[in-house]
Every structure is written in structure tokens, then in C-alpha cells.
Amino acid sequence: MTPRYEPHEIEQKWQRVWEDEGAFRAPNPVQSEPTAENHWYQLEMLPYPSGPSLHMGHVLNYTMGDVQTHVRRRSGWHVVRPMGWDAFGLPAENAAIREGRHPRETIERNIETMRGQMKRLGWAIDWEREVSAHQPTFYRWTQWLFQQFVANGLCYRREGPVNWCPNDQTVIANEYVVDGRCERCGAEVELRNMTQWYMRTTAYADELLEYPGAEWPEKTKAIQRNWIGRSEGAEILFRVEETGEDLAVFTTRPDTLFGATFFALAPEHPFVNAHASEEAKEYARHAGARPVEERAAATTKTGVFTGFHAVNPINGERLPIWVSDFVLMDYGTGAIGGVPAHDERDAQFAETFGLPVVPVIDDEGRLINSERFDGLPSEEGKRAIVAALEQEGRGKPTVNYRLRDWSVSRQRYWGCPIPFVHCEKCGVVPVPEQDLPVILPDIEDYAPKGRPPLAANEEFMAVHCPQCGGPARRDPDTMDTFVDSSWYFLRYIDSHNDEAPFDRFVVDYWLPVSQYIGGIDHSTGHLLYSRFFVKAMNDWGMVGFREPFARVFHQGWVTLGGTKMSKTKGNVEGPDQVVDAYGADAVRLYILFMGPADQDMEWTPDGVEGIVRFLRRLWRIVHEVAERPPADDAREAALARKANETIVRVTDDVLRRFQFHTPISAMMELVNELSGAVDAPDARFAAETLVSLIQPYAPHVAEELWGVLGHERLWEAPWPEADESQLVRDTFELVVQVNGKVRDRFEVDASLDEDALVARARESERVRSYLDGGELRKTIVVPQKLVNFVV
RNA sequence: GCCGAAGUGGCGGAACUGGCAGACGCGCCGGACUCAAAAUCCGGUGGCCUUCGGGCCGUGUGGGUUCGAUUCCCACCUUCGGCACCA
CATH class of the missing domain: 3.40.50.620 (HUPs)
Incomplete structure (x- = not known):
């Protein structure tokens, strides 16, 4: 008689065992001893303990990391998977202010609650390494x-x-x-x-555009690239006619230099304050005080002539110097040569103040009105003009960054x-x-x-x-x-060290982080800062690597009512209720089954029922199989093949594709197939495979069922490997198409050669009716798949 | 404006290398069990047509390449994300 599936009993039981045994502790290597070759540092961004509970976004994130951890561990990797708290900072402090308590009290209470929730979800964390940014033992090293x-x-x-x-x-x-x-x-x-x-950070601006040895999502790299905003151009010196001093301009379009018809300075430019007319200074004071946002939103350009002139170094042309708030002091040099013919903003400015427009590039992208440079393609023109200016000491190629x-x-x-x-x-x-x-x-x-x-x-x-x-x-x-979170991942590795922030030997062993999971919202902040920290530490000889995170994965947002769950929005849903109702295993499976982990998903507990049904079914079927005497030589049937196929799919999805929802589908298929064949000779093999494969997702029920099947310690059992010989099929379903449309399909022997397949395809009555009357022009055979007749 | 991602049933989604579109689950419909219900189990479920054999249409839109396109190419539409008076 199968006992009832009681998730809470099972979960508590096994969590205690893991804790007592220190099951997920990962010892550091010792310098005098050989080190494991396969090591894996699994890391998810640490939580802010500013709220009183984890939310479903955390649950998604850490469960993903957990599945990865279990599969790697059981596949023979030495895996470290730490956890800690981003306890300092505004969110925590603001939460304390709202509660009218001291921040330390608030965050320490929150940490305790969250740690409890993490343990209750059964995540395989090495708690020995736990750190929190607010502890003096941590911030001493910050x-x-x-x-x-x-x-x-x-x-x-x-x-x-x-x-x-x-x-x-x-x-x-x-x-x-x-x-x-x-x-x-x-x-x-x-x-x-x-x-x-x-x-x-600007000291590493160029280097931050490279990712040596790190595989990052294109998207994230693009965001960082945009943020760093590298642009190549030239710095060109214009002489002020009246004072004799030089004003530098940064431009990405030196090829349009002959088209400059005015010169403009940012309101904050020192020249304005030093020389400009009272009217211009007055304008600068007002304009400079307006927020940049407002300046950008203005529809028409404003500005005031300073009374001075700048000499264009390429042709001696005399340009009026204006002050205008569309020129920004903190980009380039705060001064520009205005080319209305080839720049939209300059055009608006010229139109407003009736300044001339001189086109210097024709429709084919060649220089015109540019004296000896006429006819050069734009790109060549850039180089030639900068080279000419460089000869006279009036210009040089420069690179500018948006990064500050x-x-x-x-x-x-x-x-x-x-x-x-x-x-x-x-x-x-x-x-x-x-x-x-x-x-x-x-x-x-x-x-x-x-x-x-x-x-x-x-x-x-x-x-x-x-x-x-x-x-x-x-x-x-x-x-x-x-600053705290720019190096916490290094401290995890050596969190009890009281002589140094960390020991280089152990850090060099584990780092860079093998897989980092966290929100894409940290692309221009935390992820950039951490790279900056590691590059600097590498330059000082503190670490032997140059990138902190070898692979990065961004989970999608778990939304509620269409917006990302967050405390500020007040739409947080924690795991407690669902865990109370269905157990940790169901919640873990469900959050991953909801959809691809890198896409946003709207939280609704509606589908949990399906997962609970699946777990109960698994529970019942494994018990039924366990009650039957094991058959000898039990691996020669369809069920065994299905089990082997499932091993391949689950392993490949988790390790190579980093995809977590499709393995659950694959395991459901196996349960469906096994449920109709509990008496089959290979049923036991299928059941054992199933329990073993589901362990990373639902470790508690898996452990319990592993016991029912007469084994123990599944968390350290080797990850199943597919038996190649059982993946081979003797027959396959041949698809027969006529002009690309499926007209028939039937099982054929896998050993048939192409001619034999065509012959079999022709025999089909259905196919024949489409072939009759037409002239066969072509026959396409795809081995192990299909035959297509073109008539 | 520049850069990046995405668009498939009522819903979440699958289809990895161009080869059976819709796996798996939710929901819904029907059936079994039951006095009844829950739970469980079995079956069905893209649309239209059908003489019930099957046929036609169908992966944002329009073109193209190909024997064959959700998948590749071109153009466009929509949504989301990043940058943005950045010279």
C-alpha cells in the first residue's frame, strides 16, 4: 500500500540530514595537495535584506542556481555555491526608517527570516562561507x-x-x-x-569593452558598450582672434571642418566667464542652472554671441563664437565647431540665428567645397584633414568616452x-x-x-x-x-581570513565565477564596477585573472500585475504561502516550469496544481514499481530507451543550453510513459532514472523515493549517463512528402538504404494517388527522416 | 535617431543543425469510479470544410531563396530593453 505523499514531513527530514552532514560544504583546496581540475563556482547575485521576505524572483534565481549546482556536483565537479547579504545601503536604511528602528535590527531580523526561507526551500548552499557587508569582519577589508x-x-x-x-x-x-x-x-x-x-573607472574605459575569456550575453555587452560610449574622432585647436588663446574642440567629423560656420561654447566653459560680454554671461548663468533634461527637451535652440571670433585652422575662416546650452561641458571639451550642413542640432541653431550653411559632403559621401581635399570619400577625408592639422600642431586623433x-x-x-x-x-x-x-x-x-x-x-x-x-x-x-558588492564574490572564497581580504591561491583556484546569475538591471552598475575592481586587483598582483564572471545569465523578471516584483512597488509575493500549501519541491519545480528562465513571467499560483499532480503521480508510480520484484536483464525495451533519451535531454538542457523548463517536460513524458507500463521489465530502470534526474529540481521527494527503491544518498550519487547502445533505434517513422506536403508516414527498418526507402515510399497507396499523372522531377531523401517526391 | 532582443492555439510555452508545427503543462469538453462531490483514472481539444477516407488554411505583415522555411535573406509593423542636444 502506497503511503500518502506528505511533502512537509519529507522536506524537514532531509533538510536536517543535509545540515547535519554538511552535505553541501565545499572545502577550499590546499596548496600542498593536488587540486581538482573540474571546479565550478556557482553564484547568484546576493539579496538585499531590506525586505521582510524573499520574493518569487529570488526563488527563480536561486532554484536555477541550485539545479546547476546539483547537476555539476553529481557530474564530478568540485562545486562551491555560497550565499551572503548586501546589507549596507539605502534600501536597508530606508526600510529601517519606515519601521522606526535601527538599521542593524531591521536587517539582521530580515537576514534571519530570509536565511530560514532559503533553508526551507532546500537550496544546496555552503553556509560556512556566509558573509554580510555590514559585519566589521567584512567591511574591514572593504x-x-x-x-x-x-x-x-x-x-x-x-x-x-x-x-x-x-x-x-x-x-x-x-x-x-x-x-x-x-x-x-x-x-x-x-x-x-x-x-x-x-x-x-575611466582608467579602464577601453579595457572594459573587451571580455577576455568571458562569455557574456551580447545584450549585456551592448548595454555596457553604450554606457562606456567610446567614440573616435579628433581634437582640433581654434585660435581666438581677439585674445590669441586656443580653444579645443572634439569632433567625430573632421571631414566636415570646411563646413563650420560658427563656433559654440557650453555655458559652463571657462572662456565665457573670463571674456564674454555681460549679456553672454547672464545667459550662461541662467542656461547653466537649467537641468540637462530640460535643456535637452527644449524645442528651439537658444544662445548669445560672445563678441569674439575663432579662426578655423583648416582654412583661416573667421567664425563667430556663441555660447549655447546645447553644448555640454561634460562631454568632449565643452566647445564645438558648428557645421549646420551636416549636423541636425547645428542646423537648428543656424536656422534660429540666421547663420550660413555650407555643404561640404555630396550625395556620394565625397568632400566638396574643401579645397585640396575635394573628391575624397568621407572616411579618407577625416584622416587627411586630421593629418594635415597634426603637421601644424593644430589637431590630433582622440578618443572620447561617455563613461564618467x-x-x-x-x-x-x-x-x-x-x-x-x-x-x-x-x-x-x-x-x-x-x-x-x-x-x-x-x-x-x-x-x-x-x-x-x-x-x-x-x-x-x-x-x-x-x-x-x-x-x-x-x-x-x-x-x-x-563598493561592497564589487568584491563580495572574492570574500566568499576565504570568508574567515583575518589577515587579508582573501588568499590569492584559493581565489585563483575558484575564480572567475563559472556562472553568474542575476538581473540585467545591474549591467551598467554592479557588473561594470566588479569588472573594474578585478582588473585593478589583477594589475596590483592580488588576483590572477582579469574578468570576475566567466559566464553571465540574466533571469527574467517575475512580475505581479505586469510589473517587476519589488518592495517599492508593493507587489511582492513571497514563497511562504505556496510552500505551506504544496511543499518546497512543488514550488521549485513550478517556478522553473513557468517558462524560459530568461524571460519575464507573470506570477500566478494557478499552475502549481499541475506540478503537484505530477509529483503525486511520480510518488505513486515509483512505489508501484518498487513493490514489484526486480526483473533481470531489464533494459531491452522501449521504456529503457525513453529513459536514456530523457537522460540526454535533461543533461544537455541544464549543462549546455542553460534551459530549465524543458527538462521538466521531458521528465513528465517519461512519467506518462512509465505510468502505463509499471509491469514492464525495464520499469525499474525507468523509475530509478526518473528519480535520479529529478533530484536537482525536487531534492527532497527524490531522496525519499530513492530510499523506496532501495538506495541511499542520492545527493552524492553519480549523475546518470545515457547508454549509447540503447539510444539506437531499429525502426523509425518515415515521412513521405509529395511537393513538400506530408502524404503518408509509417514505420520502416532503420537499416534501409536510400533506394530501399524510395521504394517503400512509392509503395504507399496514398502517395501513389498524388504521383499518378504527374512527371517525377526529383526525389529527395533525408536519411532516418523522410522522402520527398517533386512532381 | 543609434544599438540590442522578441512576436507560434483560449493561456504558459516546445520544435537546438532548414525536414511531421503545437511536445509538456494550464484551462476547457466528454467518459469511468461515486448516492453525490472532491481526489484519481481514461479520452478529446489550432481554424475552416468533410461524403468521416480525408482536404484546405495556419508560426506579426509583405516579398524572396529552397524540393521543403517558425528556422535563412530583404522590407515593413508591433512590443520590450539600453543610449541619446554625446558634437
């Missing part, structure tokens, strides 16, 4: 690394315009300003001038303190290594108020300068959370 960046000239302080979120009361990075608004809270961002720490350095100072409390002190005598001085970490003090009033909350804490702020011993002040800002 601070240490920060100092390394400074020491190596890749992190620096400067004053400049920054994006200020008036709602969150802090500076935010360019990468997290979307359409002029704060990516987190949606408030319109203001420009402010402040002194801030920056990571010099990453601003990392935040005027908020809940983050990693910046390990520098400000001394009036010595300047900005690093906190000595032996004094790290600079502990984030527990303060009562951490609410944002426009100046960093730590600044009000005298106990924290007042220090002695490490260099001269005189009075000094700590840096009251904290770091952007993305």
Missing part, C-alpha cells in the same frame, strides 16, 4: 581595499558637479540616475557642487565608513592598517538631513592625525553599497 585604490591612484577626491537626490538626501552615482531621477525613490535629481570620492568616474561618497549613515581622516596640516590621511576597521558607531539619530549623520557624532569625528598626531576629523561620508 576599507582596506578602498585604501589600496587610493594608493594606486584609482580612487581620488575632487570637487565637481554631483547628482543629489533631495529625497534620499545623498549623492548618487551616474549609473543610478534614470531619466534624471533617482533610481531608488524616483525623485528628480539636482546638480550640486561637492567634494567627493571617485573611483577612476564613479562617485562613491554617500551622505548617509548605513554604510561602510571611509577610512581616511582630514588633517589641517597633513591633508587627507589614511587610517593606519592596524586601526582598521573604522567601526560604524551605533548612533541614535541616523536620519538623513542633508549632511552626513556621522558628522554630528563628535565621538566618531574627533581623532588624532595618524601622521602628525594633531587634531583631525574623520570623513563623515560612507561608501556606496556597490
Whole structure:
């Protein structure tokens, strides 16, 4: 008599066993011993513990990683699969503010809940490696690394315009300003001038366009390419007639230089303030104050003549210098040569102010009105003109980037303190290594108020300068959370090391991450920053690789009501209810069965029933098979072949195609076939294969059924391998077409040669009726598949 | 405007290398079991036509290549994502 399928009992039972045995612990290699060749670092982006629960998007993500982990482990790979918490930062702090509690309390409670949910879903995580960004044992090394960046000239302080979120009361990075608004809270961002720490990401701008040894989705690379915005062109010097000074211009179209009819400066350009007429300065003050968004949205161009003229170095032409807000100070040099004939914006400007238009490229893309360069194709013209200017020291080829350095100072409390002190005598001085970490003090009033909350804490702020011993002040800002997440994947590998952030030997063994799973929304942020970190560390000799993530996969969004589940939108659905109702195995199977993992999917629990039916069916059938005495020599039938085919499909889909929903379909097919043949001699083989294949998806029920079949420890049993000999078919279904349309199909012997197949096809009554009366022009035979007659 | 992805039944989707379109599941319809229901099991389920043998149409639209196209090529439409007064 088959017992009832009771998921909760089974799941608790096996989770306890795995925990007691440390089943999913992955020991690090030891330098003196040989290391495994097949190693796999499975990583999914770590969660923010800012909400009180995981949501179904997390469930999708981590279940995918889990299936990959189990299949790799059982296929003989040494797999590490860690987990941790992105505990610092705005989302966590804002959640705490809403609750009226200290951020530490909120996030530590959330971490506990989420960890419990993860364990309840049975994910194979090596919990020994767990880290959280807010622990001093972690952020000590974030601070240490920060100092390394400074020491190596890749992190620096400067004053400049920054994006200020008036709602969150802090500076935010360019990468997290979307359409002029704060990516987190949606408030319109203001420009402010402040002194801030920056990571010099631009130092690697060119290299970030290359992905040595890393297979990334084209889409992600395109997003990063757009963001870096490399463009090749030339820098050209125009002399100001009245003052004799040179103004540089960046252009991607030096071939149109003869068409320049005016010269324009950004309102913020220093020349404007130094020389321009009062009217022009007045314009610049107003225009410069308008947000860029608004400037871009304006339909007509505005501007004021400065009273000065620039000399075009290629032909000596005298151009009026204007100031206009369509020229941007932070791209190129903040100055342009206006060519109305070949640039849409310049054309609008020229039209508004009645400036001349001189075409210099004809319909065939050749230069005209360009003196000795006439007739050259545009591309050649570019090179020739730049070369000519270079001879006279008036121009040179240049590359420009859209990428800006990453601003990392935040005027908020809940983050990693910046390990520098400000001394009036010595300047900005690093906190000595032996004094790290600079502990984030527990303060009562951490609410944002426009100046960093730590600044009000005298106990924290007042220090002695490490260099001269005189009075000094700590840096009251904290770091952007993305600094923490730029290296956490390295700390997992050596999370208990208290002498260094990590040991290079173990990190070089595991890294780069074999498979990284996470949202595509991090393409221009976290994924770019992490690459920057690793390239820098590689240059300093800290790591032996140059890319952090060998393969990247982006899951689709799990949506509710059409929008991505997120706390800010309030449409979060956690796993607890469904797990209560159906068990973890059903939830794991269902979230993956919903559709291709890289596409968005609307969450609805409606289909879970189908999965539960499937599990109950599996449960009953495996019990039925187990009750029958095992047959000898049981592998020579259709069921065995189906089982072998299923092994091939599941393995190929998970390991090569990274596809998780089709293997479930394949296993359902096998269950359907087995359900009608529990007495077949190969039924036991089919049942064992099935249970073994489903283990990565539904590890608890699989383990239980493995026991029913008389075995144990499925989680470490070898992954099934298909028996090639059983995949061979003696017969196949021959499809017979006439003019490409299927007219008949029947089983034939697989050994028949082409002539024999044609002969068999001709014998078909149905086919004959279509062949009669026509002239046979061609016969196409596809071995093992079809015969097509063309009449 | 530039760059990238996608469009298949009532729904989620499958078809990997050009070779039987719609696997698998949901939903729906019918049947068995039952006093009844749930659960379970069996069968059906793209559209139109049918003399019930089958026939025709069908993968966003229009063309093309091919014996044969969901798959390749060209043009277009729609949706989604990235960049964007970036010179």
C-alpha cells in the first residue's frame, strides 16, 4: 500500500540530514595537495535584506542556481555555491526608517527570516562561507581595499558637479540616475557642487569593452558598450582672434571642418566667464542652472554671441563664437565647431540665428567645397584633414568616452565608513592598517538631513592625525553599497581570513565565477564596477585573472500585475504561502516550469496544481514499481530507451543550453510513459532514472523515493549517463512528402538504404494517388527522416 | 535617431543543425469510479470544410531563396530593453 505523499514531513527530514552532514560544504583546496581540475563556482547575485521576505524572483534565481549546482556536483565537479547579504545601503536604511528602528535590527531580523526561507526551500548552499557587508569582519577589508585604490591612484577626491537626490538626501552615482531621477525613490535629481570620492573607472574605459575569456550575453555587452560610449574622432585647436588663446574642440567629423560656420561654447566653459560680454554671461548663468533634461527637451535652440571670433585652422575662416546650452561641458571639451550642413542640432541653431550653411559632403559621401581635399570619400577625408592639422600642431586623433568616474561618497549613515581622516596640516590621511576597521558607531539619530549623520557624532569625528598626531576629523561620508558588492564574490572564497581580504591561491583556484546569475538591471552598475575592481586587483598582483564572471545569465523578471516584483512597488509575493500549501519541491519545480528562465513571467499560483499532480503521480508510480520484484536483464525495451533519451535531454538542457523548463517536460513524458507500463521489465530502470534526474529540481521527494527503491544518498550519487547502445533505434517513422506536403508516414527498418526507402515510399497507396499523372522531377531523401517526391 | 532582443492555439510555452508545427503543462469538453462531490483514472481539444477516407488554411505583415522555411535573406509593423542636444 502506497503511503500518502506528505511533502512537509519529507522536506524537514532531509533538510536536517543535509545540515547535519554538511552535505553541501565545499572545502577550499590546499596548496600542498593536488587540486581538482573540474571546479565550478556557482553564484547568484546576493539579496538585499531590506525586505521582510524573499520574493518569487529570488526563488527563480536561486532554484536555477541550485539545479546547476546539483547537476555539476553529481557530474564530478568540485562545486562551491555560497550565499551572503548586501546589507549596507539605502534600501536597508530606508526600510529601517519606515519601521522606526535601527538599521542593524531591521536587517539582521530580515537576514534571519530570509536565511530560514532559503533553508526551507532546500537550496544546496555552503553556509560556512556566509558573509554580510555590514559585519566589521567584512567591511574591514572593504576599507582596506578602498585604501589600496587610493594608493594606486584609482580612487581620488575632487570637487565637481554631483547628482543629489533631495529625497534620499545623498549623492548618487551616474549609473543610478534614470531619466534624471533617482533610481531608488524616483525623485528628480539636482546638480550640486561637492567634494567627493571617485573611483577612476575611466582608467579602464577601453579595457572594459573587451571580455577576455568571458562569455557574456551580447545584450549585456551592448548595454555596457553604450554606457562606456567610446567614440573616435579628433581634437582640433581654434585660435581666438581677439585674445590669441586656443580653444579645443572634439569632433567625430573632421571631414566636415570646411563646413563650420560658427563656433559654440557650453555655458559652463571657462572662456565665457573670463571674456564674454555681460549679456553672454547672464545667459550662461541662467542656461547653466537649467537641468540637462530640460535643456535637452527644449524645442528651439537658444544662445548669445560672445563678441569674439575663432579662426578655423583648416582654412583661416573667421567664425563667430556663441555660447549655447546645447553644448555640454561634460562631454568632449565643452566647445564645438558648428557645421549646420551636416549636423541636425547645428542646423537648428543656424536656422534660429540666421547663420550660413555650407555643404561640404555630396550625395556620394565625397568632400566638396574643401579645397585640396575635394573628391575624397568621407572616411579618407577625416584622416587627411586630421593629418594635415597634426603637421601644424593644430589637431590630433582622440578618443572620447561617455563613461564618467564613479562617485562613491554617500551622505548617509548605513554604510561602510571611509577610512581616511582630514588633517589641517597633513591633508587627507589614511587610517593606519592596524586601526582598521573604522567601526560604524551605533548612533541614535541616523536620519538623513542633508549632511552626513556621522558628522554630528563628535565621538566618531574627533581623532588624532595618524601622521602628525594633531587634531583631525574623520570623513563623515560612507561608501556606496556597490563598493561592497564589487568584491563580495572574492570574500566568499576565504570568508574567515583575518589577515587579508582573501588568499590569492584559493581565489585563483575558484575564480572567475563559472556562472553568474542575476538581473540585467545591474549591467551598467554592479557588473561594470566588479569588472573594474578585478582588473585593478589583477594589475596590483592580488588576483590572477582579469574578468570576475566567466559566464553571465540574466533571469527574467517575475512580475505581479505586469510589473517587476519589488518592495517599492508593493507587489511582492513571497514563497511562504505556496510552500505551506504544496511543499518546497512543488514550488521549485513550478517556478522553473513557468517558462524560459530568461524571460519575464507573470506570477500566478494557478499552475502549481499541475506540478503537484505530477509529483503525486511520480510518488505513486515509483512505489508501484518498487513493490514489484526486480526483473533481470531489464533494459531491452522501449521504456529503457525513453529513459536514456530523457537522460540526454535533461543533461544537455541544464549543462549546455542553460534551459530549465524543458527538462521538466521531458521528465513528465517519461512519467506518462512509465505510468502505463509499471509491469514492464525495464520499469525499474525507468523509475530509478526518473528519480535520479529529478533530484536537482525536487531534492527532497527524490531522496525519499530513492530510499523506496532501495538506495541511499542520492545527493552524492553519480549523475546518470545515457547508454549509447540503447539510444539506437531499429525502426523509425518515415515521412513521405509529395511537393513538400506530408502524404503518408509509417514505420520502416532503420537499416534501409536510400533506394530501399524510395521504394517503400512509392509503395504507399496514398502517395501513389498524388504521383499518378504527374512527371517525377526529383526525389529527395533525408536519411532516418523522410522522402520527398517533386512532381 | 543609434544599438540590442522578441512576436507560434483560449493561456504558459516546445520544435537546438532548414525536414511531421503545437511536445509538456494550464484551462476547457466528454467518459469511468461515486448516492453525490472532491481526489484519481481514461479520452478529446489550432481554424475552416468533410461524403468521416480525408482536404484546405495556419508560426506579426509583405516579398524572396529552397524540393521543403517558425528556422535563412530583404522590407515593413508591433512590443520590450539600453543610449541619446554625446558634437
